[in-house]
Amino acid sequence: MNWKMEAKEREQELVKDTQEFLQIKSVLMEVEKEEGAPFGRGIKEALNYALQKCNQFGMITKNLDGYAGHAEIGVGKDLIGILCHVDVVPEGDGWSSPPYSAEIRDGKIFARGAIDDKGPTMAAIYAMKIVKELGLPLSKRVRLILGTDEESHWRGVNYYFEREEMPTMGFAPDADFPIIIAEKGIVNVHIQQQTEVHNSYPQENFITLTTFYAGQRSNMVPDLAKATFSGQRDELEGLRNRFEVFLQQYPHHGNVNQVNDKLEITLKGISAHGMEPHKGVNAGLELIHFLVQQREAIMVPSWMSWMDEHLYGEHLGTKLGISFTDDITGPLTVNPGIIQFIDQTFQLVLNIRYPVTTAYEEMIENLKRLVQHGNLEIADISNSKPHHVDKEHLLVKTLQKVYEEQTGAKATLLSIGGGTYARALNSGVAFGPLFPGKEETAHQKDEYIEIEDLLNATAIYAQAIYELAK
Numbered sequence: 275m276n277w278k279m280e281a282k283e284r285e286q287e288l289v290k291d292t293q294e295f296l297q298i299k300s301v302l303m304e305v306e307k308e309e310g311a312p313f314g315r316g317i318k319e320a321l322n323y324a325l326q327k328c329n330q331f332g333m334i335t336k337n338l339d340g341y342a343g344h345a346e347i348g349v350g351k352d353l354i355g356i357l358c359h360v361d362v363v364p365e366g367d368g369w370s371s372p373p374y375s376a377e378i379r380d381g382k383i384f385a386r387g388a389i390d391d392k393g394p395t396m397a398a399i400y401a402m403k404i405v406k407e408l409g410l411p412l413s414k415r416v417r418l419i420l421g422t423d424e425e426s427h428w429r430g431v432n433y434y435f436e437r438e439e440m441p442t443m444g445f446a447p448d449a450d451f452p453i454i455i456a457e458k459g460i461v462n463v464h465i466q467q468q469t470e471v472h473n474s475y476p477q478e479n480f481i482t483l484t485t486f487y488a489g490q491r492s493n494m495v496p497d498l499a500k501a502t503f504s505g506q507r508d509e510l511e512g513l514r515n516r517f518e519v520f521l522q523q524y525p526h527h528g529n530v531n532q533v534n535d536k537l538e539i540t541l542k543g544i545s546a547h548g549m550e551p552h553k554g555v556n557a558g559l560e561l562i563h564f565l566v567q568q569r570e571a572i573m574v575p576s577w578m579s580w581m582d583e584h585l586y587g588e589h590l591g592t593k594l595g596i597s598f599t600d601d602i603t604g605p606l607t608v609n610p611g612i613i614q615f616i617d618q619t620f621q622l623v624l625n626i627r628y629p630v631t632t633a634y635e636e637m638i639e640n641l642k643r644l645v646q647h648g649n650l651e652i653a654d655i656s657n658s659k660p661h662h663v664d665k666e667h668l669l670v671k672t673l674q675k676v677y678e679e680q681t682g683a684k685a686t687l688l689s690i691g692g693g694t695y696a697r698a699l700n701s702g703v704a705f706g707p708l709f710p711g712k713e714e715t716a717h718q719k720d721e722y723i724e725i726e727d728l729l730n731a732t733a734i735y736a737q738a739i740y741e742l743a744k
Contacts (some may be wrong), residue, residue, distance in 0.1 A: 275740075277680065277733035280404045285729055289383070291727065292517040293376035294325055294397040296385035300361050300392075302426050310340040313361065313430070317422050320360040324395060324420055332405045333418075342434035343420045347402055348412035355441030355744045356402075356735075357695035357702070358395035358448065359424035362387035364490050366497055366545050368719040377709055386622045390716035391424070393723040394447035394707040399737035414743040417441065421695060425491065428658075431698050436625070443669040443742070446696040446733060449704035454691035455670060457697055458549070458603045458627040459634065459660040462492050465576050465622040465645055466654045481505035481513055481537075481572045483565075485616055488558025492611035492625040494717050495554030497545035499561040499613070503537040505535075508570060510537040520564055526555060547717040548609040548625040549691030551589040558613040559586050577620040580648035585610050591626070595640045600629040602662065603689040607635075617673060620650075627691035630660040642697070661697035669742070673705055676738045680730070685712070705738070707731040 303314030311318035318340050328345030329335045337343045348354075364375035365386045376385040382484070383393065399416055405416070419441075422430035481503050503510060514530050517539055521528045528541040539563040547552030559581070566574055566582040569700065574678035584593040591597040591608045599605040612623040628637060638655065645652055663670060665687055674685035696702035708714060715721040 275408075275737070277404070277640045278730065281358045281400070281732040284400060284404070285318060285725070286288055288400050288728065288732065289378075289725060290642070291327060292383060293378075293448075294631070295382065295392050295396055296373050296376040297318065299374050300322060301385070302423055303366050305591060312340050313423050314504070318463065320392070321420055321422055322636065324360055324399065326485060327399055328418065329401075331399070332406055333402065334448070336502040337488065338434055338437060340422070341430045342422060343433075345399070345402070345418045345420075346415055347406050348415040348743050350414040350635050350743075352410065353417055353441045354414055354739070355419055355444030355699055355702070357419045357444060357698060358398055358444045359391050359421040359430075359695065360395065361422055361425050362390070362392065363425050363494055363717050366719055367542075368497075370720050372554065376530075378725070380511045381726065382724050383728070384720055384722045386721055388715075388721050389708060390621060390721070391448045393728055395633075397732040398447050398735050398741055400604060401739055404732070404736040405739050409460065410551070410740055410744070412743040414442075416739050418744050419695075424695060425493065428483045428698070431695060435698065440700055440703075443654035443662060443701040445669070445673065445703050445705040445738070446694040446701050447706050447731065448694045449690055449692060449706070450688060450708045451706040451710060451734075452683075452685040452688065453670060453673050454688045454690050454696070454704035455663045455665060456602050456630055457661040457693055458629055458631065458689070458691045460658040460693045461626045461638075462656045463624040463626060463653070465624065465650050466653045467620040473506050480539070480732070481509050483572065483575065483578075483615065487609070487611040487614055488556075488594070489623075491548075492609070492623040493547065495543065495546040495551050495556050495609060496545045496558045496613070497554070498559035499541045499543070501539045501565065503572070504535055505537070505541075506729065507522055507535055510535065511544055513571060514538060516568065517564070523641055524560070526557075537711050545718050547692065547714070548611055549607065549690045550714075551607055551609040553714075556610060573619065577615075577622070580650065581610070584648075592701040595644055597613075598628070598629055598632050598637065600631040602631065603629040603660070603691070605629070606632065607691055623628070625671065628660070630662050630689075632660075649719065658693055658697065663701060663703050663705065667701060669701055669703060672741050673703065673738055676734060676741055680734045680737060706734065
């Protein structure tokens with residue numbers, strides 16, 4: 275079977291449907307919550323679009339109250355799962371073309387969700403379409419499962435598996451090729467503080483921080499930070515001048531605006547996926563580092579000093595006392611994804627990716643001690659445990675065979691710091707769509723997928739479906 279030829283014959287239709295899918299802004303909007311749309315109208319529209327396509331292609335579909343859906347082909351007792359998601363992270367700033375235009379340039383489709391995960395989702399849909407249209411005999415059922423809030427709390431997929439059967443095995447087309455058999459644990463730690471009163475400061479001569487914002491999602495490196503201040507006009511003018519000098523040396527953009535006794539500072543960074551914070555520039559941490567150095571003029575709150583001391587300039591948790599690494603999944607990483615100071619209340623969300631063999635309780639206890647030492651408190655902890663599938667599992671061996679036959683390259687086994695829907699399965703791995711050596715643009719501006727890679731992934735997924743279910 276020439277799977278690449280089958281994908282190529284459907285290229286025009288596949289690209290068109292991928293563009294239409296990407297043009298739906300499916301960002302979590304709980305303020306739009308309504309019946310059938312628990313996570314907003316955009317996500318509902320995206321889920322319906324995908325299910326309608328599957329139905330149009332002759333698959334059996336089901337919508338579970340807008341929380342999730344599935345499309346199925348084949349017959350048999352056993353079930354093969356392909357887990358995808360229709361939601362995307364917020365688009366951020368700095369795009370070369372509108373982030374939901376799905377513009378094609380240089381053989382690439384540019385849009386939020388192009389590589390994570392709507393492009394791969396459409397590749398999986400077309401892979402099932404190919405298998406079905408060819409009339410290939412299957413002894414197992416194959417079910418494409420569509421989640422709706424993978425980028426936040428996984429409520430959609432949790433809702434789904436409370437009501438539907440668990441696949442025997444499966445994969446998530448939401449990471450890298452060749453095959454990812456291990457994923458780090460992911461913990462979101464919510465830290466807060468009611469700001470103390472600065473009785474020791476001669477407040478009439480000091481600048482006061484009134485608000486601070488950086489980050490919209492814990493699993494993204496904040497690419498924009500804003501701080502507002504009040505104080506005497508001359509003192510604010512001095513801070514503005516020092517910030518303008520700082521910007522002359524800072525490699526990214528910033529802005530400052532003063533109106534009488536109010537001052538607003540904006541600083542830009544570089545967005546990146548929270549699993550790889552070293553690839554971004556955290557605008558929140560950069561602005562905090564600047565402000566801490568102005569403590570002779572600014573009333574620097576203790577939370578800001580704590581963050582600068584323990585989080586600035588490194589991503590491995592060393593200054594937090596939680597650094598750890600293993601040979602399976604590599605080092606622990608820390609991303610301060612959300613930083614807010616509003617109405618005298620400070621909130622921070624640390625997105626921590628920890629290795630498979632980490633002593634979780636010890637890590638949390640070490641962090642708690644350091645947080646308490648800074649007069650802060652942990653308000654909440656959510657944990658997604660690490661995931662690991664044995665390299666000798668039938669699933670792994672089958673996908674290795676498929677990948678090597680399709681690419682001619684060795685199917686090495688990988689681990690990642692990201693969390694895919696593969697960990698929602700008892701036996702699941704992440705399988706593409708990013709090919710080795712290609713640029714990673716998930717969660718970044720100008721996210722894209724190469725059309726050639728979209729076709730190649732479709733061919734790989736089609737063969738994988740057939741090999742797993744024949």
